[in-house]
Amino acid sequence: MSETTEQPQATEVVVRRRRLPSLIWIIPIVAAVIAAWLAVKAVNDRGPVITIRFDSATGLEAGKTKIRYRDVDIGLVEAVRLDEDLTHVLVSARMDRRAAPFLVDDTQLWVVRARVAAGEVSGLGTLFSGAYIALAPGRGKTPAGHFIGLETPPALTGDQPGRKFILKTKRLGSLDVGSPVYHRQIQVGRVISYHLSDTSEEIELGIFIEAPHHERVRTGTRFWNADGFDFALDANGLRVDSESLLTIVSGGIAFASPDPTKAGEIAGENSQFILHPNRRASMEPVHQLKQRYLLYFNESVRGLAPGAPVEFRGIRVGQVVSVELEFDTDKMEFRIPVVVEIEPERIRLTGDGKLYPEDLAPKLIEKGLTAQLKQANLLTGQLAIALSLEAKGSRPTPGKNDPYPRIPTIPTPFEELAGTVTRILKKIDDLPLDRIASGVERDLASLDHTLKAATGTLESFDSTLSGLKELTGNLDRELAPAAKTAIEEMQRTLKELRANFGSDSPLSSDARQALEEFSKAARGIRDLTDYLERHPESLLRGKKGTAP
Template identity: 35%
Template sequence: MTQLQSAKVSRIRQLSPIWVVPIAAVLIGIWMLYNHYQQQGALLTLLTADAEGIVAGKTQIKSRSVDVGQVVSVELSTDLKQVIIKARMKPSIAPLLNKDSQFWVVKPQVGRGGITGLNTLLSGVYIELQPGESKQQQLQHKLLDTPPVAPADAPGIRVRLIAADSGGLAVGDPVLYRGYDVGTVEYSEFDLASRRTEYQLYIREPFDVLVSENVRFWLSSGFSLDLSAEGLQVDVGSATTLLSGGVSFDLMQGWPAGAMIRDGTEFQLFPNKQSVQEGLYSEFVEYLLFFDESVRGLKAGAPVEYRGVRVGTVASVPFFFSIDKPFEVSLQQGIPVLIRVEAGRLYENLSLQQLRKELEIAVQRGMHAALKTGNLLTGALYIDLDINQDNTIDIEQQALQAQQLALSQSAGYPMLPTARSGLSNIEQKVLMALEKINNLPVEQLLEQSDQTMQSADSLLQNATKMVTQLEALVSNPQVQQLPAQLQLSLQQLQQMLAGLSPGSAAYDSLNGNLQTLDQVLRELQPVLQTLNQQSNALVFEANIAADPQPKRAKQ
């Protein structure tokens, strides 16, 4: 029988080569996991009110048509007030995810600039990334409702406009300089605190040098029609403004350009170019007028002229803000109207102190205001200033002007005398004429007219008697025989003249006698010439003058 021996076990102190395989697999897995997270890039969060068209795992994020990320989840917030979109960006895009970056959804849209985003009809919507210039990284942004007009780093300048009325200006409307498109309206916002609208304009390079501190901005409507006291004004813009409107800017005539501005400079937006001109006259002297006639057709902004030259503007019609008992004032003193005489309309470098002094002198010389019709079609009125050398007024007018002066001084304004316009003067004269006619002694005139009619009736009766007597005279037989006797006398006269006609004996005898007389006169002519030359030729023999002899010419 054999004897079993126990095996001798000894521990191997070296690792088996078989462990190389799992260790390598673990290392490869760790490297692949690290590489996977390194290739994923940053996780971007976008907030929006509506995620229409955005699909997790499908919607791409692009920048200049290059894929830079993909949406991985679309979820509602806990309060259900907004949508949270998470997107995985490529690692190389991390520097573009800064504080100024902007994101918006690109989809088919029809706007004032035409139809955009047609390429998304087949591929689906996508999110566009527009990077900013900030160095601070930010991974949470708000998704814009509309795409920005220009990139944040686009060369040019941006200005802010403030307007009391929006006037229909919208994002995307053009910015014009003398009719040429130089920029775009980027966004508009209504401020509830100030109750005004704010706009941001982008003016691209190289037109940004046109924007200086003295330029003025106004709304450019495609077509404007103004029928006022100054006449009919028609303004037709370009084809772009006819369809969509816009905003224009320019320097006013005679103004210097001024210094260049910085980004974000604030300007006022005027409703039209005419209001810009009106806003240039910031220095003025105000006067209070009282009219005892209708002011229908006179509106704020109407011109104030001096003999056809505009010198001011009507500020308020009627002006009741600083006057107590306005209705009583209108009945007794007249309707108050506040006007402004603007220094800039007269001549340059005219101070308000000098303007007040010149106006006081003009009032002392008889300057007054009157309502005039500026447009017969609309009935628009304007105020005309003139100097009347004849300052004579009656006692009632003096008392009325004293009351008006006291009322204007209590309101804090100087008073300017008024006079009725031409039509009102004519109306007043017609009323005075009618009043004079009413005061005429009509009854006395009627009695005198009755007496005159009786006298005329008596005269007509006498004339009838005279006609009757004439008819009796004409019907008298002796008067009727007169034409026959006149006819007989005419026949006898004709017979007598027929005896003296050519061919009759009397005519031939008279013609022969005249010829004989002519012959005798011819024969007496030499005798008369001789007696004319020598009066004593009938007593003494007349000397016969020798015939004249021609003289010989001198040698």
């Protein structure tokens, strides 16, 4: 309380001791309440501290780097330090209290930096603002405080609607995580993962198709690798196929249903598909039944490669699987085992239906089916295998170590292989060259005749020209004097005209005077109209100056 109240001499001063403290104390009380509220709010808003492990701390700064979800700040990096064995960086971050529900065991965190990849430029904003840590909430339920940060942005974040599928392929090509998936040249998804299969030598690609396009993936849908150009040189000529310019550079996958009416049901999550090497391959009907047979050739198979067609009367029924070279040390001779794959389902069976497709080939072999090498492409020298029932071959004796049943082969005569060339040569040979030569000689003689006749024609033309020259001479002599007088007459007339209408001629000065009069009159009219415009009343009252 006030000290100024006890004054020994100032007895006159009325001293009022207030029972209540001064109202001024409201100010510190209010201050204390505000400060307490701030403190409580600060403590309440402090969310959990999480640690994230990264390989490196490029662009991360303690106290500055934010943690963001959908570009909303939900945390701040508080410290960046190395872990004990110096292999990683531990980033601890203070999260917002509202972010706590996102921090579950499968939440993904990664550093967003500017990334420039073929077909994708992202995070350009971070060039100026610095890197930040992005968060993708997981779907798990277990809360977590420690996370392992991703080095690259995840191709798939948990909250996107769509569906995952698995594609199996033998070669990855230029596909990578993030490669686009196209449907009718529209991007509808992307590759999210790839890894070698645990069970086979294939690569399993995980792809994600965004909603609502995921319903376009049916059980009958075919996927193919759309990377680069697809060159195809066949009987129809050269064909170039490409999905888009982007896929040429960075690869991609496309899918379609070969027959929309038989597309099947909507494929479920994680359905497996085969990734075909190109569009053409993907559109071929798939035959489940494949039977392998072994063929031994003793002649050169140059031009026969895996994938070469196996034909029956020119229609494809299968393909070559492998071509190898074998040396039999007992017989000291080479032979070439060729494994072919026959798809009996390519042959439509008619009849009473007692024969199933799988029994067809053995039955045919019994009936004397033989295989023979055949020229498939004259230009490239590619070989195919032709099956036939016509040529009789010896029944094969099954070898002990044959992995597949055998189809007997019959050697291809060399003439047949080279036959085409021979035939062409023969045709050239057969050309009647001497007769052609004599014909040419005859033609030349007749040409000579023609030329001689032309010379005569030219001579007569020459005489015609000299006649024409004479005619013009005559014209010159007779017509020229008359024309001269006519011209002189014209000149006189023109001179008179000029005298009449010249600048100082009477006619012209009269005209000029008339024109000057006319222009004066025009000026008078203009003055009048001007005056009338200004004083329209003068029409009724007359001119003002002259009015009385």
